[in-house]
Each structure stands twice: as structure tokens, then as C-alpha cells.
Amino acid sequence: MATINPHINFNGNAEEAFNFYKSVFGGEFIKIIRFKDLAGMESQIPASEANKIMHIALPIGHNVLMANDVPENMGPTNENEHRSKISVSAENKAEADRLFNGLSADGQIEMPISDSPWGSYFGMFRDKYGIEWMVEFDPNAQNQL
Secondary structure (H helix, E strand, O other): OOOOOOEEEEOOOHHHHHHHHHHHHOOOOOEEEEHHHOOOOHHHOOHHHOOOEEEEEEEEOOEEEEEEEOOHHHOOOOOOOOOOEEEEEOOOHHHHHHHHHHHOOOOEEEEEEEEOOOOOEEEEEEOOOOOEEEEEEOOOOOOOO
């Protein structure tokens, strides 16, 4: 079966954001590649972008959250126009609360986490990096994914 792994673009703060995500989810990065690490590209990378992230990956459960910094010559990423959300399925309410509270710190809560009308424990927010998240614990959906 195919696996889907979310990939996020950042405007130069991918490493900062991923250190924040790592502090909430735990784990270790499985890959960090900086633009300066690209063989043969050293002379083409502006010094201001050499240490920016070309690829970073953090395993979370059976998936991997990935990202990069968009080079300045490609124009800025509109961090408030992602138009998609990363959905996290928690194993229990305590984990849902921990993830929601950790990831939403200094962000903008759209829907506080609480029991939903459809029977799950659910909340939505935009984190301090502009990334939109949904956190849910659904006791009726365990082992269905």
C-alpha cells in the first residue's frame, strides 16, 4: 500500500520549525540536507542560502513529515495560504491534548480541542509558522487507518 507523507515549504525557517515539531512529537531527524551540501551546486548557491534546508525529515508514527526552505530566487511562500491541513490521529485524549497544546503554542486556535458533534475529540489551529493542523482522537476509528 502507498504511504502519504506531508511536505511543507518554508521561507528560511524550516530548521527552526522542525526543531519545534521535534520538541512536540519527539524522535530524531532521519535526514537534514542543506543547500551547501548539494554536490556541484556550491558555486551556484548564494552565501545567504547555503545553510538553509534543502530537505529535512522527521518520522512521526508510520509517516514522515518533510520540508524545505524555498530559495529566495523562487519568491516567497505565502505561509497563510497553504489551503491544506496536516491531520494528526492521536492514540488517546491525553496524547491529543499534548499534541494540540504543544503544536498550537503561540499559534492561532481555530477550533479548541473538545468533544465534537461527530463523536471524536477534535481541534484545529494554525501554528506559529503558519502551518494548519487538525488533531483528533476518535475512539471508534482505532485501527481503521
